[in-house]
Amino acid sequence: MEKYTKSMGKLIQALRKMPGLGPKSAERIAFHILRLPHSEAKAMAYSILKVKESIKFCKLCGNLSEDDACSICGNPKRSKDIICIVQQPTDIVSIEKSSAFQGVYHVLGGALSPLDGVGPENLRIRELQARVKVSRPKEVIIATDSDSEGETTALYLARLLKKEKLKVTRIAYGLPMGSNLEYADQVTVAKALQGRVPV
Amino acid sequence: MEKYTKSMGKLIQALRKMPGLGPKSAERIAFHILRLPHSEAKAMAYSILKVKESIKFCKLCGNLSEDDACSICGNPKRSKDIICIVQQPTDIVSIEKSSAFQGVYHVLGGALSPLDGVGPENLRIRELQARVKVSRPKEVIIATDSDSEGETTALYLARLLKKEKLKVTRIAYGLPMGSNLEYADQVTVAKALQGRVPV
Structure with a gap:
């Protein structure tokens, strides 16, 4: 016995593949879509197609973009003298939300x-080398993740970029804001102590 | 400063309107869609449109359907002698999952x-009256919610249907399966005591 109609079943199946959506939430969203006005459901379907069609990658930095240059590389107010290296476009979103960085990525x-099987040749490292050779930034900030892959990548990049006589920095690791020392893990506490700054 | 490209922003906005999706999960799903193969993203957009286009309501019971009669009303194995009254098509899904009911809805x-401002004229009550007059079911089960609106509706329907000399029942309320008496609320415990059955 089918519980849903065929088209509902298909929609629920598609939604269940999304990260963080279990069977219950997929069902709930599908029924919500069913109750949406026609125009809104259409807009949603269209925005999924549009994202896939219109999004390319910025030729310079590799960020998501709808043109050849992304909105950050194309913004004359952003300083081209400071480049922040990140793993993914989503990392740019996090840093932009903090409003603490005015350079490029x-x-x-x-x-x-x-x-x-991910080696230097699989990442946009050759592009980075070519880029810094031309633009000679005053500083390169390495903002890879603080897991073992991110740390390895940071070490590798630091060595590579120092050969080019560039100022290379790494973002700080320590206690997250609003947290308690009591609940922090040992590695974070050690990093926070090592990274102490004069006040 | 825009954090996303225009089309990503629109998709995230559309996703945020879904029940249970906050800004973080909407962002995560949008980036997931971006990474999907073209064919899968298309299938998803299409299934949203398809649901809105193809789903009608069963003329007899009001359930979701892609034809004039839903898969339950159209199934000769389902007993037409017992009608279960529910508030929403989603309630049918819950009952069907239990496999404990073989009648119609x-x-x-x-x-x-x-x-x-929801009175009897806004619900499919007139249709119900016409239906039971013709089909004369052996039993009508009222399976509205156990909140105040659902209880009121149940009382109203019970009075109405008893006038037609029908056997009217209400689904049982009590402790949910797998729960502890210790954590149950007072009203549920009271209902469970009132509804005790010989073993």
Whole structure:
């Protein structure tokens, strides 16, 4: 006995593949879509297609873009003298939300992970080398993740970029804001102590 | 400063309107869609449109259907002698999942709620009256919710249907399966005591 009509079943199946959606939430969203006005459901379907069609990658930094240059590389107010290296376009979103960075980015497209077969040639590292040779930035900030792949990538990049006589920095690791020392893990506490700054 | 490209922003906005999706999960799903193969993204957009286009309501019971009669009303194995009244098509899904009911349904489309301006004329009650006059079922089960609107609706329907000399029952309320008496609320415990059955 089918519980849903065929088209509902298909929609629920498609939704269940999304990250964080279990069977219950997929069902709930499908019924919500069913109750939406025609125009809104159409707009939603269209925006899915539009994203796939219109999004390319910025030729310079590798960020998501609808043109050849992304909105950050194309913004004359952003300083081209400081480049922040990140793993993914989503990392740019996080940094932009903090409003703490006014330079430009370089997206690697991942992190070094020999076990998964990801070497330097699979990341946008050659593009990075070519880019810094031309633009000679005053500083390169490495903002890869703080897991083992991200740390390995940071070390590798730091060595590479220092050869080019560039100022290379790494974002700080320590206690997250609003947290308690009591609940922090040992590695974070150690990093926070090592990274202490004069006040 | 825009954090996303225009089309990503639109998709995230559309996703945020879905029940249970906050800004973070909407963002995560949008980036997931971006990484999907073209064919899968298309299939998903298409299934949203398809649901809106192809789903009608069963003329007899009010359930979701892609034809004039839904798959339950159209199934010769389902007993037409027993009608279960529910508020929404989603309630049918819940009951079908339990596999404990082999009759047919009647969807009201909501519950009586004078404060929200929902009276008997806004629900599919006239259709119900006409239906039972013709089909003379052996039993009518009222399976509205156990909140105040659902209870009011149940009382109203019970009175109405008893006038037609029908056997009217209400689904049981009590402790949910797998729960502890210790954590049950007072009203549920009271209902469970009132509804005790010989073993």
